[in-house]
Amino acid sequence: MKIQCDVCEKAPATLICCADEAALCANCDVAVHAANKLASKHQRLLLESLPNKFPRCDICQASSYMLCLDYT
Ligand SMILES: [Zn+2]
């Protein structure tokens, strides 16, 4: 499953940010989250570290790739 970066819409995303509800490539992650202190606190999940079968979020029960970080 390839997810495109929501910011540049060119590169494949390497991680997702729950706060932004966005998939980001490495470059955009740095650009977006270095912008200010608040953004730098966003928790992000590396896509490659996620299991192939995404567990459903305990809270929203969504089957999308977006995982709620409260899951952990
Ligand atoms: Zn990007």
Ligand SMILES: [Zn+2]
């Ligand atoms: Zn973020």
